Amino acid sequence: MTEKDELAEIEKWFESLGFGIVYSKDDSGITWADLTRPPGGSVGAPKYGRGTTRIEAARSAKHRYEVEE
Numbered sequence: 290m291t292e293k294d295e296l297a298e299i300e301k302w303f304e305s306l307g308f309g310i311v312y313s314k315d316d317s318g319i320t321w322a323d324l325t326r327p328p329g330g331s332v333g334a335p336k337y338g339r340g341t342t343r344i345e346a347a348r349s350a351k352h353r354y355e356v357e358e
Contacts, residue, residue, distance in 0.1 A: 292342075292344045295347075295348075303350075306354075307326060308328060308333075312347075318341065320340050321335070321336045322336075322340075323336065323337060
């Protein structure tokens with residue numbers, strides 16, 4: 290599976306739970322995954338996952354969700 294496919298899979302997984310996921314990069318180069326609710330709505334959980342790329346941030350967010358829920 291390519292990283293692009295994995296990213297799409299993680300985004301669909303969050304969507305199935307009623308969340309969207311958007312990405313931002315801060316001044317230090319960290320990419321953040323923010324959860325929105327509903328998908329495409331306003332950010333409800335900012336900086337939920339982090340990494341140096343979108344896929345790393347998405348993986349981090351998914352892992353966090355699995356651990357906390």
